[in-house]
Amino acid sequence: MTPFDLAKDIIDKNNYESAVNHLGRAKVVLPTFSELSNPRSLDPSILKMCSDISADEPNSANLFRVHWYNNEGQNGLTEVPGHFILESDFTGVDAPIVVVLGDRFPMINAHKVLAAYACLVTRLITGQFNPAEDRAIWPSTGNYCRGGIAISRILGCRGVAVLPEGMSQERFDWLDNWVTEPADIVRTPGSESNVKEIYDKCAELSKNPANIILNQFSEFANYLINYQCTGGALNHVFTHLQEQNNQLSLAAFVAGTGSGGTLGAGDYLKDQQGTLIVAVEPEECPTMLYNGFGEHNIQGIGDKHIPLVQNVMNTDIVAAVSDKGCDCLNVLFNTKIGHEYLINRRKLSSNTVNKLTKLGLSGIANVLAAIKTARLLELSKNDAVITVATDSGALYSSEKNSTESKIFPDGFDLVSAGETYAQHLLGTQSDHILETTHRDRNRIFNLGYYTWVEQQNISLNDFESRRDQRFWHKLHQLLPIWDEMIREFNKRTGSV
Structure with a gap:
């Protein structure tokens, strides 16, 4: 599937059932996007559960802290984001x-854990990721892959961070403490600008069908x-x-x-x-x-x-x-x-x-x-x-x-x-x-052709479709659909 094949229903029923059983045994409940956008709507029992644990733990309650409304002590909510x-x-x-x-934000003290949650949860609820068998590959220059490792730990699946070797030492220190195996930190050449090298490593890893690449640069979630x-x-x-x-x-x-x-x-x-x-x-x-x-x-x-x-x-x-x-x-x-x-x-x-x-x-x-x-x-x-x-x-x-x-x-x-x-x-x-003028925006848009069409094999029609704002407006229709699928998934796990 390509990034444009945005699922509105279950793609693989076997993977879906495996995910339901896996998270059901772990008693993991998944928050909806709307709950993370308005955490004051959460059940008081969930808020109490969050207040009883550290925001730095790989605990499933921390999924309900993946939002902008945490207070400074990370032990409650604020009326307005900090x-x-x-x-x-x-x-x-x-x-x-x-x-x-x-x-x-919990666990990584950076908001990129929000994107990591979205990219993996939408795979889970559509049967595109089997947490019992698949590995989540997180290409990043640091914060997104840290968020991905944190979410992977909570969901009980294997996560692999792929990032340039020149990133800050603090990123690597955190990863050393959170990965389950040292081999799950993959260092690529260069620093912040060297994303092509990350893509090359992901292309190599993707030859193993159990490695699911969750590429933040192309995941519309x-x-x-x-x-x-x-x-x-x-x-x-x-x-x-x-x-x-x-x-x-x-x-x-x-x-x-x-x-x-x-x-x-x-x-x-x-x-x-x-x-x-x-x-x-x-x-x-x-x-x-x-x-x-x-x-x-x-x-x-x-x-x-x-x-x-x-x-x-x-x-x-x-x-x-x-x-x-x-x-x-x-x-x-x-x-x-x-x-x-x-x-x-x-x-x-x-x-x-x-x-x-x-x-x-x-x-x-x-x-x-x-x-x-x-x-x-x-x-x-x-x-x-x-x-x-x-x-x-x-x-x-x-x-x-x-x-x-x-x-x-x-x-x-x-x-x-x-x-x-x-x-x-x-x-x-x-x-x-x-x-920017319209000509400027078209020039910048066109630069993406070389990465996505020539290197990453996105079809020209799909690439071009994003030029029209109607494409982006249509994407928004997925949000309530995915929320309902998360609710149904939670019911199936019996963890609600």
Whole structure:
């Protein structure tokens, strides 16, 4: 089957029955997409079950924590998804920049576990994955494969992480603790930009029919769960802020390209609020902007190709940011000297400064792109820009240490902190940014041909079908169908 063969019923009854029996014995209950988009609708007994276990355990109750509404302690729900606002005293632009926090997701402290759940559960409920016999292969540059391993552990199936060897040490440390066998971590050559090498390894692994490739770049379940759950959560944050300022509009949504899934939230926000969608990539690998290529260190975005699940023709702006800027700001935001400078010299509140540790490398990139967008569009204090911090600085301590040794060999002091803030944040201008025309969007869309048609054997008709927005609107019809199939699956397991 191809990524376009989106099942609405059971494909293989034997696999389905095996999955029902497997999860029934383990007493696993699967949450629906609608429950994850509105966890307050969950039965109180489920919420109590979640509060009784750690968010870091491979426990099936943690499936019901795979959403944006976890509180800071990860032991309950918040009324509104966790977020903070960066104001003009920090950013230098009038528009408030709203950052929604991904580090509250369970097990991996990053929101990519949401996509991993969607990609595997839709295979389970349609009989396309047998957890007793198949292996789930998770190609990724880090967070998605960690999410996949976590979901695999909970469901009692074998999971294999395929990721570049140059990713952060924290990713590998986590994987070492979670995989059932060391061989289930497959390192491929390169770093963030080297997705082709991941695909090559997956092609090799797929020769074994028991290896099921769950490719986030081409699994439309990734797009759909972000459309419903991430889009809904971000819209909730905005409407909450709008209650405090009825003049506030949601001018733009900013997110790194990555797998293209998170950008699906932009489609939801555009449907609800007319929000512009800004896709972010590294200056060092400007695929969309300049048909460019290259190595970079903004882990989580900029993979030197156009994902199949990225709705390119709905993109309004493309912005590129420097990986050096992200690396240097990672040092500023996560060192005592950096905090001292921001609090004492820039007169920022300690509350604001402490929240900056919640920004991982891709989150920093998103904030810089949001500043660029605000400058380009000349946004006012009533024009909010919303973005996500997929993970936090805690995942990049090794990268911080590396940056300090390479860029600040004489030490990171107050002068270094001031120069970093002035150059890489306040100095952010509206360069390397494009308001896309129809011709621009077609050019970017066409780049995907070489990956998906020539290399991955997607039919030209299927590839072209995504150019029309009706394709994406039709996808949304799958959400209630899959929810009903999840409910029926749970009934069959007897675990409800």
